[in-house]
Amino acid sequence: MDIGGLTKIGDTQWQVPKRGGMRVPGVIFADAALVTSMDDKVLQQLCNVAALPGIVEAAYAMPDAHWGYGFPIGGVAAFDPEEGGVISAGGVGFDISCGVRTLLTGLTRADIEPVKMALADSLFQNIPAGLGSTGKISLEPAAMDAMLGGGAVWALAQGHGRPEDLERMEEHGRVVDARPDFVSDQAKRRQHDEMGTLGSGNHYLEVQEVTLIHDVATAAAFGLKQGEIVVSIHCGSRGLGHQIGTEFLREMAEAAPGFGLALPDLELASAPITSELGQRYLGAMRAAINCAYANRQIITHLTRRVLAHFFPGGGFDLLFDVSHNTCKEEWHLVGGKRRRLFVHRKGATRAFGAGHAGLPAAFAAVGQPVIIGGSMGTSSAILAGNPPPERAFASACHGAGRAMSRHAALRQWRGREVVDRLAERGIIIKSPTSRGVAEEAPGAYKDTGAVVDAAHAAGLARKVARLEPIICIKG
Amino acid sequence: MMPRFEHFPHDADIGVRGIGARKSDAFEQAALALSAIVTDPETVAPSEKVEVECVAPSDQLLLADWLNRLIYEMAVRHMLFGRFLVAIEAGRLRGQAWGERLDPVRHAPAVEPKGATLTELRVEPYGDGWVAQCVIDV
Numbered sequence: 258m259d260i261g262g263l264t265k266i267g268d269t270q271w272q273v274p275k276r277g278g279m280r281v282p283g284v285i286f287a288d289a290a291l292v293t294s295m296d297d298k299v300l301q302q303l304c305n306v307a308a309l310p311g312i313v314e315a316a317y318a319m320p321d322a323h324w325g326y327g328f329p330i331g332g333v334a335a336f337d338p339e340e341g342g343v344i345s346a347g348g349v350g351f352d353i354s355c356g357v358r359t360l361l362t363g364l365t366r367a368d369i370e371p372v373k374m375a376l377a378d379s380l381f382q383n384i385p386a387g388l389g390s391t392g393k394i395s396l397e398p399a400a401m402d403a404m405l406g407g408g409a410v411w412a413l414a415q416g417h418g419r420p421e422d423l424e425r426m427e428e429h430g431r432v433v434d435a436r437p438d439f440v441s442d443q444a445k446r447r448q449h450d451e452m453g454t455l456g457s458g459n460h461y462l463e464v465q466e467v468t469l470i471h472d473v474a475t476a477a478a479f480g481l482k483q484g485e486i487v488v489s490i491h492c493g494s495r496g497l498g499h500q501i502g503t504e505f506l507r508e509m510a511e512a513a514p515g516f517g518l519a520l521p522d523l524e525l526a527s528a529p530i531t532s533e534l535g536q537r538y539l540g541a542m543r544a545a546i547n548c549a550y551a552n553r554q555i556i557t558h559l560t561r562r563v564l565a566h567f568f569p570g571g572g573f574d575l576l577f578d579v580s581h582n583t584c585k586e587e588w589h590l591v592g593g594k595r596r597r598l599f600v601h602r603k604g605a606t607r608a609f610g611a612g613h614a615g616l617p618a619a620f621a622a623v624g625q626p627v628i629i630g631g632s633m634g635t636s637s638a639i640l641a642g643n644p645p646p647e648r649a650f651a652s653a654c655h656g657a658g659r660a661m662s663r664h665a666a667l668r669q670w671r672g673r674e675v676v677d678r679l680a681e682r683g684i685i686i687k688s689p690t691s692r693g694v695a696e697e698a699p700g701a702y703k704d705t706g707a708v709v710d711a712a713h714a715a716g717l718a719r720k721v722a723r724l725e726p727i728i729c730i731k732g
Numbered sequence: 733m734m735p736r737f738e739h740f741p742h743d744a745d746i747g748v749r750g751i752g753a754r755k756s757d758a759f760e761q762a763a764l765a766l767s768a769i770v771t772d773p774e775t776v777a778p779s780e781k782v783e784v785e786c787v788a789p790s791d792q793l794l795l796a797d798w799l800n801r802l803i804y805e806m807a808v809r810h811m812l813f814g815r816f817l818v819a820i821e822a823g824r825l826r827g828q829a830w831g832e833r834l835d836p837v838r839h840a841p842a843v844e845p846k847g848a849t850l851t852e853l854r855v856e857p858y859g860d861g862w863v864a865q866c867v868i869d870v
Contacts, residue, residue: 324744
């Protein structure tokens, strides 16, 4: 991206002045190097989002922003239903409520090393991963609807987890006002045997070591200790979310002219929040969020069983669960006035700061954990939400973002070679697909450190800890 | 014009492009490109046929519907497809897809297509023939 057309607000904040049909400016939070490395299409997509009806304050791009679908990935935009604001299926994406959760283990690297290979094998055998993998839970219609309405609360009632887990999830593991009846039979059929599965692509389960603490007090509040082991799970609402995204994107694209929306990019397909279509999507999308919560909860249960086999008596408490592809109804202070907004975070993580009413008591004084995923060979990070004033409606980045297309990665690496090189660094990769590993090679991703540093410097969230991979189960 | 397919890059995902003498050929090739995201279509035995029908107000949305229908059939049947036949008339597509049940060892599937997006979505004349393309979210 040509940085020349942007107005520099600070070292990590750049403004895209209003032009054309933009109703608000665009704002990019990143340092000059990250901005320069972004595709021109990020700028175009940011400008397009800024032109949507009812958008409030600005269209934001996080430090990991890259070319997405309608919205940039790493994009945040809030809409006011009282001002004709829209909800966009493309702005949430196909993988509704894709997210990450991290479990604390209290173990150390010395505990893990003697059983590392056996643990990796057991996790790979017990956590369904990759295309075509199925879970052991098949949901018939009534159970499917109960899951879509209940989220992690439903999963818990089925015996997958512990009550205290719910305290460590956004919305306590269940979004209210989900409407399973707005979810098509096709979407439900696609989910029939996919509960408790990781999926493929960039989804993973990783055993990681806390290798650096940046913020001692916050790390202590999160239960993170240098040298200890955590397990992170990255996946979403599986086929159900994909199908809901597909169907509503299509319906919104066809309905857009009827709403008076002239879309420069069909993928921006949206509907007024207050319209029948907007409400139907909202209800179905909330059901998909619940599906993602339930899915990650089931995988957590499977993971704990494996860990307990190797380390009997361990607690394996949940640190937190975040979603990074959502639209959520939230209250925010804009221009001194509290407003009810629908905040789209496409490849962006909510980052509520200390004192926010939506936080569990354990995080009330420090802000919520913001979990930033890496790739198989690069570090992940735990950040914390900052107290007000909010930036980008209390949002931060979600990962490093790709530096190279899958196509280019495949030309550059072979899966076996990636696995062997990582093994030399002590990282075990278990995946059903060699080609998938090549497409997801660590070199195909940007440096997580640069993205996290920029998020910290921009005040989006503050650095707490760095995590390095030890075992990666790759879908 | 020899029908062919190719992939084109996207920052996060992957683009599919089908090229052929007729629009229907380009749609068939785009479907092959979709399959090739997952595995080599040549390795998929055409042992079972699945028929689909789509109706859309534009060629572009018809392509998205066709590819999304294939993604759906792949997901719920646990199948891969390696051969396609498409007929298009007045906004209505009738398609046939031949394939077999996914064998993780033999097909070594790379990645799961989530959906055909409307990004870089084009169906248009191309030289003496047609091109049909979009980005697939994987």
